[in-house]
Amino acid sequence: MITAAQEVLKKYFGYERFRPMQQEIISSVLAKRDTIVLMPTGGGKSVCYQVPALVMPGICVVISPLIALMQDQVKALAANGVNAAFLNSTQSAEVQYNIETACLGRAIKLLYVSPEKLLSAGFFSFLKRLQVNLFAVDEAHCISAWGHDFRPEYTQLRTLKEQFPTVPVIALTATADRLTQKDIQEQLHLQDPAVYISSFDRPNINLTVLPGRNRFNRITDFLDNHKGQPGIIYCLSRNTTESLSQKLSAQGFKAAHYHAGLSATARAATQDAFLKDNIQIMCATIAFGMGIDKSNVRWVIHYNLPKNIESYYQEIGRGGRDGAPANALLFYSYADVLAMRKMLSEGDKKQQALQLVKLERMQQYAEATSCRRRILLNYFGETLSKNCQNCDICRNPPASFDGTIHAQKALSAIARMLEKAPLGLVIDVLRGSRSQQVLEKNFDRIKTYGAGRDIPYNDWQSYLHQMINQGLLEIAYDDAYTLKISPAGKEVLLQNKSFALVKFEPNAATEEVAPVKAKSKKEVLKDELFERLRVLRKKIADQQNVPPYVIFNDTTLSEMAQEKPTSRPAMLSISGVGLIKLENYGEAFINEIISFVTDQQEQGNKVKGATHLVTLEAYKQGYQPDQIALQRNLNIVTIYSHLASLYEQGYAIDIKQFISASDYQKLEPTITKLGPEAKLKDYFDHFGGNVDYNTIRMALAVYKRKAKAVK
Structure with missing residues (x-):
């Protein structure tokens, strides 16, 4: 099966x-x-x-x-x-x-x-x-x-x-x-x-957190560097989605807003416009997005802090679904935390307590001083062995120090408290507090009571957050939010494994966003073809009244732009092109690629496959190999090589002009024996120089095309 x-x-x-x-x-x-x-x-x-x-x-x-x-x-x-x-x-x-x-x-x-x-x-x-x-x-x-x-x-x-x-x-x-x-x-x-x-890792998503100051100008700067790329801006309130989309539209961006206060008709129309790439920017509350299978979202911005890591992870996951690079940019301010705490302070008390603790984990992520991807993965129980090098912290790491002793003090206290204390109580014990809860539970009698009295409360809070974020500790939500020591934490406590901490610095935030790299000429040409294919995709999608990614996703278009398939077999080898889509759309995309390649050739730009296609056009017009060679000022051997390659790729080359069926049958056993990847000279020598190189080339093309057909 x-x-x-x-x-x-x-x-x-x-x-x-x-x-x-x-x-x-x-x-x-x-x-x-x-x-x-x-x-x-x-x-x-x-x-x-x-x-x-x-x-x-x-x-x-x-x-x-x-x-x-x-x-x-x-x-x-x-x-x-x-x-x-x-x-x-x-x-x-x-x-x-x-x-x-x-x-x-x-x-x-x-x-x-x-x-x-x-x-x-x-x-x-x-x-x-x-x-x-x-x-x-x-x-x-x-x-x-x-x-x-x-x-x-x-x-x-x-x-x-x-x-x-x-x-x-x-x-x-x-x-x-x-x-x-x-x-x-x-x-x-x-x-x-x-x-x-499966691994929760989405290495294609770049993670960045910026201070909440001057958000609008930062967003427009970001959009200027990502022109034509669809994305989502998540906002805390309905009013913010509306005002932000209006301001962006006034700046010339194709933006719209979406929230639960709109009519069902308005929401459906806005969503449809975004899916079909008629608008590029969706300013939305969390009412938008669950399960939206738009594969070409290239960035997700959080205008405000999400209420928990699960929501954040799911929302940024709407970017780069096709595996191509995407950006996740989060703006953070403590005012957002206060606003979210107020929103969560209503309703069921048990759910309220749970949501507040999860909000604290989200706040820890925003204030993190270590690799953000490792924090996200640790939250879901997955360990990343090394830093990701694709987040703002990895690009601009803060200074750290050997925090092994600090971590061991905290881990020892938690172990001696039988892993029955939440974060705040652990800090009280470490600092030697005489609080009622410490005394009632007799935690003042354990060996590590007061072992960290020389470290301020806020510093201990930061250190414990770092230990949670880096997987040494876990929060047991179903056990009064007590801290539990993970296997990684036991290695630090019992095996003296070293652990680095970052010195607590309030409101520290990196300003660095992922740098925009200069592109090579080859990359520029690929981008130009990708854009032409994107325009064609949009045209076909509009004709069929479906979102463009339903035709092909961005990853498939990118592979087409890279490989430039100009035949049906070559197009079918592109990831994401099945038999049905080949029949429905293959010819249109092949023709667009051929048009692009020949345009570039005429402009003097060297493009993979272009010289073969020029030979093909001359062949279609009835010219013989020697005439094509003269016309193009190329060696006749090069022309035969082009024709053999074109036949192998599935183009309509009359191979009988160049090798008879009987000659091929004589050569086929030798190709099977030596292998199709053997050098031409090996074949030439094998036949004692009695078979010319051009016949060998054509025989190999027939052999390889037959092999592809079998696959």
Whole structure:
């Protein structure tokens, strides 16, 4: 079945091989085992259930929290030639009836529904009339009260296992700490699930935090350096989204705003304009973005501090989903912290306490003095062995000192307190406080009581934050927020492993943003072709009324601009170009690339493949190799080399002009024996000089083209 899955991957999605962990996850699903998948935004979660859905008989039901997400997924699948549909409250009764009829007729392979639709009266009865092969629960963190986006309706999804005990369930999310991961399994009543935790690392995203001063001018400077690149600016309030988009529009930027206070029609129109690249900048509250499958978002700016690391990580993950470079810029001020604390001081007391502690972790990230990527990964239980070199701290590191003794004092105190104390109480013990809580718990009697009385409270707070951020300590949210020593912390405490700390400096912030590097001529030409392909993509997308990334994502366009495929076989070798998209769009993009290459050749610019195409044009006009050589002032050997290469790539070269079928049959066994990569002289010598070089070239081209056809 994995072989079938690989065929589906290439045919419908255009990829030769699975990304890391996808094959193992798909194997688990095909074995009908419940599965939990934690994979960062843009890591390829959807493929983990879409491919099995297409391989197995029957229909896959996908539970998704947002209408926009369903619509995006269905449009993208349709562009890939997959029969998919969604059911939600925006559709008329007639439309829903037609979709249900298509499902009953086995014409639909993936059906997207909201939790509310799934749990509505009579829907389970309808599903039992289908051959359901898989339930996929997307954005599964919504089921956990410990998660950052808890949705009560998700908790009722446990009935899936009650109603369909033999149908496997795959739960997928991009953001879940260890507590949330455990809760997902328990809430969904999954049976001995296989758990796959991909790396949370998104090395293509550059991380920068800047002071909250003069934000608007900093943003316009940033946008000037990233012209034509779509991005999102997240704001805390609705008013800020509106005023900011108006100010940016007045400066000539294509900007719009989005928040929950707008009508559903206005939100849909704005989102559609952003997806189709009609606007480049979306100023939005957190109401925008979950599951928006726009692959070419090149940057995400946080105008204000997010309320927790999960939200922040999910939001910056909307940039660079295609794997190409992206920027995440966060503006931080303590005023934002106060505003967020006020917002969180309402509602359920247990949830309030949890959210305030998570806000403190977000604040620690903003004030960090060590590699920001390591902090993010540590939060999700992953260790990065070295600094990322793609964040502002790595580019401009603060001075550090050997903090091993300080760390050991803190770790020893926590251990002697039996890991039953929160951060503030640990500091009180280290500083020898006589507070009521210290005395009641007899913490004044432990050996490390007062061991750090010479260090100010704020410094200890900074040091403990650094120890948390760098993975020596963990906060147990389900155990009164007490500090727990991690395996890395035990190495420092028990094995005397050295640990560096940064001296506490209030309001320290680096001003350095990722430098803009000068581009080589080759890179400039690639960018020019990329832009032409982007314009073509937009034109085709507008004609078909779909977002441009549904045609091809930026990574695929970038590879086209790099490799310049000018034949169908060459185009099919580009990642993201499957058989369906090759048939639908291949010719248009090949023609655009050929046009670009020949334009550059006429301008005297050397471009990979250009000289071959000039030879091809002359050949098409009926000129013979010797005439082409004379016309182009090139050696006849070079022309034969061009024609052989063009034939190998799939161009319409009449190879019989240059080598007969009988001559090829005589040479083929020798090519098989020596190998197609052997030097021409090896063949020439093998035949004792009785076969000329041009015939050998043509024979090799035929051999290689046949080999590609077999693959």
